[in-house]
Amino acid sequence: MHAPDGFIDAPISAAAGVLAAGAIAVSLRGARRELGGTSRSSAAESGGERTAPLAxxxxxxxxxxxxxxxxxxxxxxxxxxxxxxxxxxxxxxxGVLCVSVVLLMQAFLFADGGLTALGVNITTMAITTAVVAYALFRGLVKVLPRTHRSVTAASFVAALVSVPASAVVFTLLYAIGGTTDVSISKVAGAMVGVHILIGIGEAVITALTVGAVIAVRPDLVHGARGLKQKLKLRVNGELVDAPDAEPEPAPAAARSPRKVWIAGLVTSLVLAGFVSFYASADPDGLEKVATDHGIDKKAEEHAYADSPLADYGVKDVDDARLSGGLAGVIGVGVTVVAGTGVFWAVRRRRTSETGTDAADATSPAHTNTTV
Known part of the structure; x- marks a missing residue:
């Protein structure tokens, strides 16, 4: 659903850019808590330590x-x-920051998604999907049994709904600032219809991935934290909740996400460097709707259309399989470095702020003396 330049007019593209910038600023602040935990909870703090390298x-x-x-x-x-x-x-x-990093890499390195449309793409693909999905996910988790299977099921439904929601937001932006005179009702029907189908694929991928991580390291899944299932005991013929037991601290090696990180990186490299060659060459949902309904009449060529990695291929490499594979591997490498750098900086900022607060709290100026 990467919108190119020219689909949305300049004023609405600029407004979407301002909205995206504001959401990223809010997300940077919120991510400090997610990546760095809170000083009030040691469990949240350790969770943040594990989240930072995973992001x-x-x-x-x-x-x-x-x-x-x-x-x-x-x-x-x-x-x-x-x-x-x-x-x-x-x-x-x-999550908003993760997808935003991906969109930035795609726009500037691979000429995928327009530069003036970057705010539109972040709004539809990062902000809308993350907000809608997580709100629905949390609501489902609260009413479903407190099990890891429920987390996986909730992730399926949340992912499924997030995709047509993204299509609706794009349609609204196009209704306000579209550059061609087309029937918005027809565009809306086509966009939502095809993206419901795409949402099924999104749901399957999301549920499989979340389920796989939960199976080996449930502590690494943000949405699964605090969802321990109560142990039941039969007392006088009735089932009652067993008292909570204090778990023994796991050794440092067991807490390390290194194995999951390596496995995830290898999987990403294989998918981008090899499996991507077998991906469908058909236009995606937005491209198809744009072609069928004339939205693409004023589409503009990407400013970096001649870049060395444009269209996910390496320039001057004639073999299509090798060219696409190299581009995919480079993309994964650049994205993991850029993403890790961003989240390391956010984590470091949070740690610095927490350390300053702790130092201030223990300084003589903040110490009460009773006479």
Whole structure:
């Protein structure tokens, strides 16, 4: 659903850019809590330590899976948007940043998604999907049994709904600032219809990924924290909740996300470097609707259309398989480095602020003396 330049007029594109910038600023602040925990909870603090290195990997994984277009209808394909997956794995604020990093890499390195449309794409693909998915996910988790299976099921539904929600937001933006005179009702019907189908694929990918991480390291899934199932005991013929037992602290090696990080990175490299060659070549949902309904009449060529990695291929490499594979590997590498750098900086800022607050609290000026 990467909108190119020219679909939306300049004023609305600028307004979407301001909205996206504001949401990113809010997300940076919220991500400090998700990545750094809180000083009031040691459990949240340790969770933040594990989330920080995982966030960069999530961005790289989303980049890789977005290269895997899957067929959804005759002549139409779809790909992962990733907002639901990122929000559930690392938190909604960090999730918005993850997808935003991916969109920035795609726009500037691979000429995918217009530069003036970057605000539109962040609004539809990062903000809308993460916010809608996580809100629905939290609501479902509260009413479903407190099990890891419920987390996986809730992630399926949340991801499914997030994709047509993104299509609705794009349609609203186009209704306000579209550059061609087309029937908005027809565009809305086509966009929502095809993106419901794409949402099924998004839901399957999201649920499988969340379920796989939960199976090996449930503590790494932001949406699964605090969902311990109560142990039941039978007392006088009735089932009652067993008292909570204090778990023994796990050794440092067991808490380390290193194995999951390595496995995730290898998977991302394989998907982008090899599996992507077999992805569907059909246009995605937005491209198909734009062609069928004349939205693309004023589409503009990307400013970086001649860049060395444009269209997910390496310039001057004639072999299509090798060219696409190299571009995918480079994209995963750049995204994981950029994402990890961003989240490391956010985490470091949070740690610095927490340390300053703690130092201020113990300084003589803040110490009460009773006479």
């Amino acid at each position: 960069g990997l999530v961005a790289a994984f989303i980049f890789a899976v977005q290269m895997l277009n899957f067929p959804v209808a005759a002549g139409t394909s779809g790909h992962l948007l990733g907002g639901a997956l990122a929000a559930i794995l690392v938190g909604p604020y960090t």
